[in-house]
Amino acid sequence: VAPxxxxxxRLDRDQVLAGALAIADAEGLDAVTLRRVxxxxxxxxxALYWHFKDKDALLDALVERMLAEIELPGDGPLTGDGPFSxxxxxxxxxxxxxxxxxxxxLRAHPALAAITPLRIMRSDAGIALSERVIGTLRAAGNxxxxxxxxxxxxxxxxxxxxxxxxxxxxxxxxxERDALLGAxxxxxxxxxxxxxxxxxxxxxxxxxxxxxxxWYERGVDFLVxxxxxx
Amino acid sequence: VAPxxxxxxRLDRDQVLAGALAIADAEGLDAVTLRRVxxxxxxxxxALYWHFKDKDALLDALVERMLAEIELPGDGPLTGDGPFSxxxxxxxxxxxxxxxxxxxxLRAHPALAAITPLRIMRSDAGIALSERVIGTLRAAGNxxxxxxxxxxxxxxxxxxxxxxxxxxxxxxxxxERDALLGAxxxxxxxxxxxxxxxxxxxxxxxxxxxxxxxWYERGVDFLVxxxxxx
DNA sequence: ACCTGAACACCGTTCAAGT
DNA sequence: ACCTGAACACCGTTCAAGT
Numbered sequence: 001v002a003p004x005x006x007x008x009x010r011l012d013r014d015q016v017l018a019g020a021l022a023i024a025d026a027e028g029l030d031a032v033t034l035r036r037v038x039x040x041x042x043x044x045x046x047a048l049y050w051h052f053k054d055k056d057a058l059l060d061a062l063v064e065r066m067l068a069e070i071e072l073p074g075d076g077p078l079t080g081d082g083p084f085s086x087x088x089x090x091x092x093x094x095x096x097x098x099x100x101x102x103x104x105x106l107r108a109h110p111a112l113a114a115i116t117p118l119r120i121m122r123s124d125a126g127i128a129l130s131e132r133v134i135g136t137l138r139a140a141g142n143x144x145x146x147x148x149x150x151x152x153x154x155x156x157x158x159x160x161x162x163x164x165x166x167x168x169x170x171x172x173x174x175x176e177r178d179a180l181l182g183a184x185x186x187x188x189x190x191x192x193x194x195x196x197x198x199x200x201x202x203x204x205x206x207x208x209x210x211x212x213x214x215w216y217e218r219g220v221d222f223l224v225x226x227x228x229x230x
Numbered sequence: 231v232a233p234x235x236x237x238x239x240r241l242d243r244d245q246v247l248a249g250a251l252a253i254a255d256a257e258g259l260d261a262v263t264l265r266r267v268x269x270x271x272x273x274x275x276x277a278l279y280w281h282f283k284d285k286d287a288l289l290d291a292l293v294e295r296m297l298a299e300i301e302l303p304g305d306g307p308l309t310g311d312g313p314f315s316x317x318x319x320x321x322x323x324x325x326x327x328x329x330x331x332x333x334x335x336l337r338a339h340p341a342l343a344a345i346t347p348l349r350i351m352r353s354d355a356g357i358a359l360s361e362r363v364i365g366t367l368r369a370a371g372n373x374x375x376x377x378x379x380x381x382x383x384x385x386x387x388x389x390x391x392x393x394x395x396x397x398x399x400x401x402x403x404x405x406e407r408d409a410l411l412g413a414x415x416x417x418x419x420x421x422x423x424x425x426x427x428x429x430x431x432x433x434x435x436x437x438x439x440x441x442x443x444x445w446y447e448r449g450v451d452f453l454v455x456x457x458x459x460x
Numbered sequence: 461a462c463c464t465g466a467a468c469a470c471c472g473t474t475c476a477a478g479t
Numbered sequence: 480a481c482c483t484g485a486a487c488a489c490c491g492t493t494c495a496a497g498t
Contacts, residue, residue, distance in 0.1 A: 010481075034472065045472080047482050055472065117394050121414055121436060127421070127429065134428040147428070148435035149448055156390035157383060164347050164382050184351055191357070198364040198377070199357065205378035206351060218379055226456030240462075264491065275491080277463050285491065 011041060013051045017065050020058065024111040028173050032111075034058075059115060064123030066112050069105045072132055073097040090140040092224040098132060099158055099220050106162045107216075110170030113162045120155060130155075140227055154223055161219045167208035181207065241271060243281045247295050250288065254341040258403050264288075289345060294353030296342050299335045302362055303327040320370040322454040328362060329388055329450050336392045337446075340400030343392045350385060360385075370457055384453055391449045397438035411437065 019040040024032050034045040034055055041047075052058040074094065106113045120126035130151055137147035163170055169177045188203040209215045249270040254262050264275040264285055271277075282288040304324065336343045350356035360381055367377035393400055399407045418433040439445045 033470090035470085044483055046474090046484085049473080050481055117390065118399075121417065127417075127426070131426045131429045134432060138428055144432045145435055145440065145444075146448060148432035149445060150452060152394050152396070152436075153387060153390065153449055153452060156394050157387055160347065160383065160386035160390065164386050166382070169348075187351065187357075196357070196361045198368055199361045202364060202374045202378035205375055206382075210375065214375075215379060218376060219383055222380060222383060222456045226452045263489090265489085274464055276465085276493090279492080280462055 011043060011047055011051060013061075016041065016048065016051060017058075017061055020062055021065065021109070021112070024062065025109055028170070029111045029114065031173070032059075032062075060119055060122050063112055063116050063119045064125055066105060066109050067116070067120070067123055067125035067129060069108075070101055070125065070129060071104075072101055072129070090228065092140075092228045095133070095136045095140070095154075095227060096220055096224050098129075098136060099154065099223065100216075102129065102155070102158050103161065103216055103220070106159060110162050110165075110168060113159050114170060116159055117152075117156050137227065142227075150227065154227075157219070157223055161216060165209055165212075165215060166206050241273060241277055241281060243291075246271065246278065246281060247288075247291055250292055251295065251339070251342070254292065255339055258400070259341045259344065261403070262289075262292075290349055290352050293342060293346050293349045294355055296335060296339050297346070297350070297353055297355035297359060299338075300331055300355065300359060301334075302331055302359070320458065322370075322458045325363070325366045325370070325384075325457060326450055326454050328359075328366060329384065329453065330446075332359065332385070332388050333391065333446055333450070336389060340392050340395075340398060343389050344400060346389055347382075347386050367457065372457075380457065384457075387449070387453055391446060395439055395442075395445060396436050 016037060020032055020037045023036060023040070034048050037058075038045040038048055048058065052061065074097070106116070116126075120130060133151040133154060134147045137150050138144070142150060162168070167181065169180060172180065185207050188199070188206060191200050191203070193200040204210075246267060250262055250267045253266060253270070264278050267288075268275045268278055278288065282291065304327070336346070346356075350360060363381040363384060364377045367380050368374070372380060392398070397411065399410060402410065415437050418429070418436060421430050421433070423430040434440075
């Protein structure tokens with residue numbers, strides 16, 4: 001997937017990240033090893049240590065790169081519950097738009113989504129995102145403590161919608177994904193309906209999502225509903 | 231931490247799990263290696279392969295053991311929104327009680343919490359828990375699809391409350407936990423207040439939680455609030 | 461049935477050395 | 480400044496062999 005230029009050229013930090021991102025998207029996070037990333041540029045693994053302190057720093061940069069793709073709404077003209085609109089009734093439209101913008105890029109990089117929550121505050125893009133979410137929550141009438149906590153919960157929740165989306169299994173590659181799904185299906189299908197009436201009724205929804213857009217719409221609706229005060 | 235009996239005795243599957251759980255609780259999930267677990271019983275790493283298919287199966291069993299500790303309320307006398315109380319108004323008290331019961335054991339094993347969401351359906355205890363949560367959500371008037379999805383979101387959210395609890399960093403051990411927290415503090419404290427008014431106002435809440443009980447109460451309140459229909 | 465020994469194919473990381 | 484070579488200390492896992 002990654003291009004292999006001659007080793008004569010110098011290593012470019014951004015290109016390295018782009019290559020690592022491609023590997024993560026295509027084969028999952030486990031495939032992102034220093035040796036593998038280095039091989040994409042015909043370079044030894046130790047070459048990476050000049051550009052990144054260690055593997056953790058590379059993953060931080062990877063998440064930063066992803067979060068930077070987010071196009072926060074209202075950075076242009078202010079609409080809905082903007083960051084500075086303390087006045088007016090809180091409808092949740094502003095928050096909804098922000099969460100949907102985050103989901104757009106998380107869904108494009110499900111493997112990276114899994115390692116984002118702990119890394120949000122380690123990047124400029126993540127900090128800008130948090131500032132925005134907290135602002136929206138403050139505008140909704142939440143105290144500083146409450147707004148801070150809710151921002152953590154909300155961002156964790158949208159990440160979870162991606163990483164826990166039934167049938168997705170963003171962590172593994174195709175082969176073991178099918179194996180894991182098969183085992184899950186076998187287990188759920190073997191449950192006695194009298195002991196597990198609710199789970200047998202909904203078993204299919206844990207194996208695959210009937211409509212992806214419904215999945216994300218309903219999830220965001222739930223989250224926004226919890227924030228809106230009446 | 232784990233006792234070291236003479237190698238003369240046979241390996242007991244439950245004891246192995248108890249030892250692994252102790253390691254995870256004390257030093258984090260990274261410390262749980264097959265070599266380390268085996269060393270606790272003066273046995274070679276390969277001995278574990280007779281008791282567990284592979285490391286993933288051991289982790290599954292570990293999560294199962296933890297989830298089995300959950301004491302679901304109303305398994306005795308039915309109170310609140312029990313699993314079979316389709317009648318009566320939904321107050322959310324039943325759901326709240328279940329989530330708090332889950333949080334009680336997750337908080338005791340924060341390192342394991344991180345790997346639970348994907349493994350819930352691989353254990354009897356996790357399946358029983360899901361059945362219960364789905365039932366409560368169905369009783370609240372949700373459709374089968376909605377109930378299934380909300381159960382995933384809710385369980386993921388309570389896990390996130392533990393793993394993302396500011397100042398906790400359940401993943402790492404003490405030494406690097408302090409290092410990571412220090413870096414986070416330095417970054418947040420250096421933010422210009424005019425560009426990040428909301429984040430600078432709440433920076434302290436991202437470094438440590440003022441009151442742990444408040445943290446979990448508020449989180450559960452938020453989740454239950456999203457479920458309750460008016 | 462239950463465990464060991466030896467080996468394999470990987471990891472991330474350090475450190476001196478090259479250019 | 481930027482990268483290599485060689486080595487270290489780990490991983491999970493396989494497989495034949497022991498008792």
